[in-house]
Amino acid sequence: AQKITQTQPGMFVQEKEAVTLDCTYDTSDPSYGLFWYKQPSSGEMIFLIYQGSYDQQNATEGRYSLNFQKARKSANLVISASQLGDSAMYFCAMREGAGNQFYFGTGTSLTVIP
């Protein structure tokens, strides 16, 4: 089974609207971390936000928030008030316990429409 699944290859959102990028994960380890990365067309990988498996509250970083639903094993990224500069590939990733392997999804390409 895939450790990280991103089912939306591409998404479009109107500028200033909110958008949710889906991510589901699969693990039997009670300790894990979930991460989102942004890759703009310039190519660099930018770390956006982290959610730990024991965190009671959803993580937030500025306009980014993570909708963490542990029972459903989902960790969706919510971007509020989309801006043109948000157009990029977005990757969800997971790290389990004391392991050093990061599992990445296949990414979602987000396009913000003016």
Place this chain on the structure above:
Amino acid sequence: DTAVSQTPKYLVTQMGNDKSIKCEQNLGHDTMYWYKQDSKKFLKIMFSYNNKELIINETVPNRFSPKSPDKAHLNLHINSLELGDSAVYFCASTRRGSYNSPLHFGNGTRLTVT
């Protein structure tokens, strides 16, 4: 600036040549990685080192040889380059054994083999 830096940013070379990519991090991390990103943007782990010790060695042609002189440096040497090696190669680092420690990426090296 604290960062992961890799050089060169672009590498254009002919089939059969040998080339190296260098990576250095000053984040105080003890674990470093090489990832390959193909044209479909899929991120594939190649190698990981912890404090100069190889800890992840995925199925990669033995033409690829990583080398870590110390925990802050991880280089990648590629022998007898092939067309299929064309990709973006990312170096990354993190703290070992901490599921809450994200990957920090270098800016990538775009390798084009002609």
